[in-house]
Amino acid sequence: MDTSAMFWNASIQELKKGYVEENDFFTCLLCGKRIEKGIIYPVEDKLYDAERYTQAHIKQEHVSVFDYIMKMDKKLTGLTEHQNKLLRLFYEGKNNKEIQAEMGIGSISTIRNHRFVLKEKERQAKMFLAVMELLNERDAHAPVVVPPHKQARMVDSRYNVTEEEQEKVIQKFMPEGVLLTFPPKEKQRLIIMREMAKKFKAGQVYSEKETNEILFAIFNDYVKIRRYLIEYGFLNRKPDGSEYWVNE
Structure with a gap:
């Protein structure tokens, strides 16, 4: 896994x-x-x-x-930027007056209301989790969806991929581990980029030359592949492009 x-x-x-x-x-x-x-x-x-x-x-x-x-994309956490900042300040142990001064919020009562809203969100999340667990125990027809990678930058319909769909795309475009043609559809590209990212080890830093060599062994247009791996959030790099690593 x-x-x-x-x-x-x-x-x-x-x-x-x-x-x-x-x-x-x-x-x-x-x-x-x-x-x-x-x-x-x-x-x-x-x-x-x-x-x-x-x-x-x-x-x-x-x-x-x-x-x-807190650093994950807001589409993965479900938190707005405002909620994210509030939660960070609560976690740091700031009191309502300190938070009011730091965020420029009008009154202490406004912060108390934010706390109430977040507690409501917590209660709703618990009920939703309970309902989904009960549903999963009964729903024998639900497809197994591939979870988005943790550093996904734009979580949308492209990520609605079942394990069966993923396997079909990989077999079509990379049957022997080498990319035959560049996928024309966004969802297919996402699947292929996820597969290509597996060629890199987490925690290891690669030079530009090493990165290019790994990708060139899979597809001749390694520059395009490298760009998409970064765009989808699978790889990260230094601003000057001298070093690359897997996004964790």
């Missing part, structure tokens, strides 16, 4: 922690890093077991799960 699928399939408690426990590993839901059990890991002047080391990794590399989620 790739990192995005693992992230979206995680329970609320696993998301809060930022990692899942497997037989021999703890896996970070934010970047896919796997920490092997049964090993003692040194961190500065301390020694950690696998789980404590995973927690230290999240703090060091991602700051916190809260910070990571």
Whole structure:
């Protein structure tokens, strides 16, 4: 299971922690890093077991799960920019007066109302999750939809892709792992870009030359592929294009 699928399939408690426990590993839901059990890991002047080391990794590399989620696209979180900023300030422990001054909100009562609205949103989310879990237990005809990658920049109908559709597109355009022709439709391109992104390892930085070589082995117009991988949010790069890496 790739990192995005693992992230979206995680329970609320696993998301809060930022990692899942497997037989021999703890896996970070934010970047896919796997920490092997049964090993003692040194961190500065301390020694950690696998789980404590995973927690230290999240703090060091991602700051916190809260910070990571707040940086995700608003179409994935369902939060407006205003709500996002309010939640950040609440999380930082700011009181209503401090928030009023920082955001330029008219009155303390306005902030109290925002808190009430967010609590309403929380209650509604709980009811929706309960309804969806009950539905999933009964709906035998629901297709298995491929979850969007966590750094998706424009979540729209292109992301409405079932596992069956994905497999058909890959078999049509990349039957042997090499792209035969560039897909004409946006949804097909998204599927192919997701498949191509698997050629890059999370956490590894690639030079422009290395990136081009990997893509050229798949399709001759590697510049176009590179552009689409960045546009869809699968890859990131330095402003000067000297280094590339997988978006986590």
